[in-house]
Amino acid sequence: MDDSEKQKQKNYVLWLLGRQDYSRKELERKLSQRQVPQAFSCELLDWCEQHGFLDDNRFCAGFVRRAADKRHGPRRIMADAQQKGLAKEQVSEAIDALDIDWFELAIEAYTRKFRTTDKQLDYKEKAKRMRYLTARGFDYQQIEFALASEANDE
Structure with missing residues (x-):
């Protein structure tokens, strides 16, 4: 790999990091897609970390x-x-x-998605709402809390 190609890859990494933050792993993946040799890739990313451009x-x-x-x-x-x-x-x-209150965040996600509700949810509708909150990454206690809070609001 000649010096002009190395400079080109360095400029590419700095351009990426100028737009947004990336993890080291993501940049390694991007450089491997461009078929940059592993040794130079590590050297380049180490340089970026030393200068504060890359910080996991x-x-x-x-x-x-x-x-x-x-x-x-x-x-x-x-x-x-x-x-x-x-x-x-x-x-x-x-x-x-x-320091996030995950129970409050679950309620917020739930009420934002399901604004209007019937007084009594049937099994299918309740399961649908539980799947939604599960896909959002909440655990069972947080989901039950969100569902119960809606029942208490009515």
């Missing part, structure tokens, strides 16, 4: 915050973050640092 902790905190703003539950956030190449402990720390 910063990316993780931002990712968790954005996912919570989208009303995703802790399970979904954990699964999505691991797909992005973040460590489980790192994500857990970021989730704990935000």
Whole structure:
């Protein structure tokens, strides 16, 4: 790999990082798709970390915050973050640092999706609503709390 090609790849990575934060794993994946040699890829990403352009902790905190703003539950956030190449402990720390009330977030996601409701939900409708909240990443206790809160509102 000659110097002009190395500079081209470096510019590409800096252009990507200038637009948004990425995890190291995501950038490794993008560079491998461009068929950049593994040795140069590691060297380039190490350089980016040394200069503060790439920071997995910063990316993780931002990712968790954005996912919570989208009303995703802790399970979904954990699964999505691991797909992005973040460590489980790192994500857990970021989730704990935000100090989110997951029960309130479950209620918010539920009421936003299901604005109008009948007084008595039949089994199929209740199952549909539970599947929705499960897909959003909430656990059973949080889902039951959201469903119960709606019943109490009426």
